[in-house]
Amino acid sequence: MNQTYDNWELILVDDNSTDKTLKIIKDFSCEKIKVFTSPGSGVSFARNEGIKRSSGEYFMFIDVDDSFVPEYIEKMIDAILKENTEVVLCGYYEVYSKNKMENSLPWSGYYDNDSILHEILPNILYPIHREKKVWFPVWRTILSRESIEKINFDINVSTAEDFLFMLEVFLKSKSVFFLDENLYFYNRNAGSSLNSYISKNMDKQRHSHEAMLKLLKKYNVFETLRERYLLNRESMYTTAISNAVRNKNKREIDKELKKIYKEFKNDKLLKNKVRVFQNEFKVSCPLLLLQMGCLRLLKLIFIFKEFLRLRKFKDA
Structure with missing residues (x-):
């Protein structure tokens, strides 16, 4: 020290x-x-x-x-x-x-x-x-x-x-x-959790979001921060997709994407809506594809994004 x-x-x-x-x-x-x-x-x-x-x-x-x-x-x-x-x-x-x-x-x-x-x-x-x-x-x-x-x-x-x-x-x-x-x-080492596949990520993220929601309500600020929270909640799904395509078991990727799609459709807070104008295009566009169930296209886009991200990380 x-x-x-x-x-x-x-x-x-x-x-x-x-x-x-x-x-x-x-x-x-x-x-x-x-x-x-x-x-x-x-x-x-x-x-x-x-x-x-x-x-x-x-x-x-x-x-x-x-x-x-x-x-x-x-x-x-x-x-x-x-x-x-x-x-x-x-x-x-x-x-x-x-x-x-x-x-x-x-x-x-x-x-x-x-x-x-x-x-x-x-x-x-x-x-x-x-x-x-x-x-x-x-x-x-x-x-x-x-x-x-x-x-x-x-x-x-x-x-x-x-x-x-x-x-x-x-x-x-x-x-x-x-x-x-x-x-x-x-x-930022290459083996950190930020660069690794996380098992059951969708379940873990949903649990974290419920804890976040509970905190905002506990301190009586949820209504004040509602829109920001909902935008954060939307990003949970794109983060889950990013994680899914890191799975080394390629057969499992499709299963995970279907699970993410189902979670998104059944999300009672988001009500199957995408906040297009409040969000960046790189976030709202994948969410619109998810909303429409275009899972194959989403998989290809996010696999390519992951390739670019890892190459950028390697060159940094």
Whole structure:
């Protein structure tokens, strides 16, 4: 931990690893570095354990293969104390095998609760027109203990755990501060879950969306954010199609597409409608094809899109 700020504790939670990870991290164990094990119950359980075992007033989550600048903790702590806020986010670099790409935030400075509701949350749910798409993982963020009081990572959700956690943080927080600096390095390796086929993805995504809907209703903002939520819900189906074509078992792709089509037709919230004018053409066009049941054409389009995406990723 080569950091200019030294008043930190590092909590490492080994989620029942099967290699030599536990032995390696135990060798680093000391007064400032605490090592715990969890019974292989997943990342959400491990993070909840980390929060429970912590003693500090502020939290930062770090992915094991990522890195950050030496001033990362110091600048984030300074911002959260100086601005007297509950949450601070910074920009980050997306690191590929050959280069890195800047991901700066479209916002800068202090936002109160009303601004969060009308300016930040709509973008979190679904950016429209020329709004910049912003990813909301738990890393590149510092959170006060107060901001996550009574908030846990949902252990029953296996897709978009970070998103749901951060959504509730924003729904609950009185204020947030966006630091206009890129301090974190997110490693986009080829074997990450973002590039892999996910089994039963449609079921997992639907479960995550039900959890999202429940949160919006819990904090009484669903009607305010209804259209953004429905656009997000539409994108669930195109994401599911993208995942389906990554299946190595080509015979299963058609089965998955039929399941996605059936789910879309029976979606009581969407009512078999496509929000053409609110959405980008690259999203609304596949949805219209899905609505019409053009599954073969959809498969060909998304297989080609996946080919282009992987080639771009390989060249990056």
